Amino acid sequence: MxxxxxxxxxxxxxxxxxxxxxxxxxxxxxxxxxxxxxxxxxxxxxxxxxxxxxxxxxxxxxxxxxxxxxxxxxxxxxxxxxxxxxxxxxxxxxxxxxxxxxxxxxxxxxSQARADAEQYHEDRTRLARLRYLKEQLYSDPEMVLLDRLEQRPGDIETLDIKDFQRLSRSLRVGGTWWYPLLDCLEALSKELPRQHGDLIAMKLLLKAFKDTLPELIDRHGLQDLADQLLPGPELSPDSKKAADSAKY
Known part of the structure; x- marks a missing residue:
């Protein structure tokens, strides 16, 4: 075989x-x-x-x-x-x-890829510096003031540490309370049915303004919106009787 x-x-x-x-x-x-x-x-x-x-x-x-x-x-x-x-x-x-x-x-x-890579590194460096300045502004506003003076020595006559301290407090409060609260309102608007969530969020804000500082509603031209979304003042029993009598 x-x-x-x-x-x-x-x-x-x-x-x-x-x-x-x-x-x-x-x-x-x-x-x-x-x-x-x-x-x-x-x-x-x-x-x-x-x-x-x-x-x-x-x-x-x-x-x-x-x-x-x-x-x-x-x-x-x-x-x-x-x-x-x-x-x-x-x-x-x-x-x-x-x-x-x-x-x-x-x-x-x-050449285009090199330019894009250089821009990417510049953006990362800038972002790292901004994060550093944010940390310093939170913890030590004087350091941010000195950094500004180092870059622009001519501003020494006009800069005031109080401005940086005020900005520091504003950012801390915003990051701790306001930004998360606004995120919650945005989530409320998105997660509920279309338009319904927007109305609830606006009613909550307008009611808070009306109960605390109602002049803000007039100042920012929101009176018509408030009248449309918020219920009117509740009538007393005597006022209700007078209103009912006026109907007949």
Whole structure:
């Protein structure tokens, strides 16, 4: 009995340059590197593949992504060195233990991506400074005053620490009470049926104004709205009798 025999093809090194750049994520949100790969690989006879280039570039992008996503977009050279260090040594292709794959990569960053990355870092730096100033304004308004004078020495004649202290108190009260209260009113307006929640929120506020400082309603032109939404004053028994008598 004769068994079918398939001649085993010799192992051959294949080299290929993937000239079409691939996008690789960076650690900077929304910014991608452009990568051009030059690869060399060995596939065994059992790993016969119709389009080995597609399999290889898919594996390279998979491995490269885990490296570049840890690097800031503005440090493309550092990311490139780390990537070449990881891909330069031959390693098996995923699910093909007898194969070998190594590569060299060139990373670049487009001018628009670089500008976006620089703007992203500027925004983060500015946000960190604003948070720092907020903390200082809460705890030590004098530090904010000194910071202002350092940036604008000419304002020394006009700035008053009382203004910063007043602002500090206002922000503390706003952050502790007013902002959460306004958030509750907004949630009330959204979660109840359409328009019904808005009416309830407005009635609550108008009633509070009417019971405490009714002149605010007139001052801000809300009298018509108050008359429409709030019930009128309750009549005394004598007034009710007089009103009933007037009907007949």
């Amino acid at each position: 004769r068994f079918p025999f398939r001649r085993k093809r010799p192992l051959v090194h294949t080299e290929h340059v993937f000239i079409e750049p691939r996008a690789l994520p960076s650690a900077t949100k929304g910014i991608f590197f452009k990568a051009v790969f030059s690869a060399r690989w060995i596939l065994t006879d059992e790993a016969d593949h119709y389009t080995p280039e597609s399999m290889v570039i898919t594996e390279l992008v998979r491995m490269a992504t885990s490296v570049t996503e840890c690097w800031d977009a503005l440090d493309s050279k550092g990311a490139e060195d780390a990537l070449n260090s990881a891909l330069g040594r031959p390693r098996p292709i995923h699910s093909l233990p007898d194969s070998e794959l190594s590569a060299r990569v060139q990373l670049t960053l487009s």
